[in-house]
Amino acid sequence: MAQQGSLTDLEELSCFICSGLLKEPVDILCGHSFCMSCMSKHWDQESREEKLYSCPTCKSKFSKPRLVKNITLASLVEQHKKIAVVHQVDTEVQGVACDMCTERKRRASKSCLQCLVSYCEEHLQPHYGVPALKRHKLMEPIENLQENICSQHNQVESVFCQTCQKCICNLCQLDEHTGHNTVPADITKRQTELQTKQHTAQQRVRALEKNIDLLNQELRAINQSADKVVSETENKLRKLIEQKSRNLTEKIKKQQQLEVSRVQGLLKKLQEELAVERERNAELKEVATIKSYTEFLQRCSSVSAKWTHHNPPNIPVIPDRPSPLMYFEQVSMAVSELNRTCIKDFKKLVQAVTEVDVLLPPNPQSNEEFLHYSFQLTLNPNTANKTLVLSEKNTKVSSMKEEQHYPPHPDRFMDKAQVLSMNPLPPRCYWEVEWTGLSFYVGVAYRDIKREGPKSAFGSNDNCWVLDCLAESVYQVYMTFQM
Structure with a gap:
């Protein structure tokens, strides 16, 4: 009411x-x-x-x-x-309330195991001053103290038996629970520990939910970005191929018309010359069949006079063509070379696809966090320069004065004392290097780095960077960008 x-x-x-x-x-x-x-x-x-x-x-x-x-x-x-x-x-009174407060309940600070009452600081003062009450055993406040009384010994169940998973009194601990694993039944302490664990669990839940939400956002972003790039790439490549193919076709057709016109003009001249030569040959053949000496001489004179002013052109030498494809063989060769170049460049495109930006965790700070990304490097003997020797299952490399007798291999560095790892590196990795001597350098490079010449050195091109470790803790980083 x-x-x-x-x-x-x-x-x-x-x-x-x-x-x-x-x-x-x-x-x-x-x-x-x-x-x-x-x-x-x-x-x-x-x-x-x-x-x-x-x-x-x-x-x-x-x-x-x-x-x-x-x-x-x-x-x-x-x-x-x-x-x-x-x-x-x-x-707002939290925890156990004082049993002695009547109007306004205050928080209890101690529970008395003899009085079976929980006291606030004000009502607890007699236990500090009265000699008889000083002998009472005080402990952290226990909620519902009367309900936590041992029915067998009529004492507070102040001990928790972990073996039997129940609260017991001190006499039970010395009797039927002898040798069991027991701890003080400090409810307040256990509640505090539970609240701490619950708070930690809630923080982890929120952190995991946040990470899951971020990853879901990234999934949507990846799908949207990939779909957009696929659509744009298809359109650009299709337009590029169609345009270049159309331009090349037009040039081929134009050159075809020029060559056909040239050959047809030459063919017409040769056909006209052929008709004249056939007429002349027929007339000479007819004169050759005349029996009359007089008529033969007359016809010879007339034929000679008729063809005196006719100077037939030299017959051009037409080379034999073993195949019709030879007329545009240079174009076919250029297309083949373009195909090889496109395949090489396409590999770079594929490599770029595998290097998309992903949502990575925050940068590690402690050594323990770095070890999560530990990566064991195994060196590739086929890439080692002849002045280098690999050992300890290809995890150690030593520089030698004399060249080693290594078999030829296209991946081997010829001019620089360098070696690559066997496996490609993941997007985020961590490794440690121990070294002795005057200096050494370690870096990260693409697999298609040159193997010969000055551009094969780590840090001399845009395909790698290098950390040069000199004596007296001097470190230098090199990377060359091609503009």
């Missing part, structure tokens, strides 16, 4: 407009109460006819009254605020 009355009082002291406690409460003609500022603002925003004002609660209409603060109602609101503060303090 008290709770219901409290709720009723709270509703009567609340403003219908802002739903909070009344601030400078005012009454209007219908009897309802509101905050002065809420009522004024409501009437300023209300659309009115004939200068009538309405109540937000009952909708009664009347002429605008003068708003005056209700002193009595304001006093009730202040009293309610004070009672609410006291009630809030009482309900």
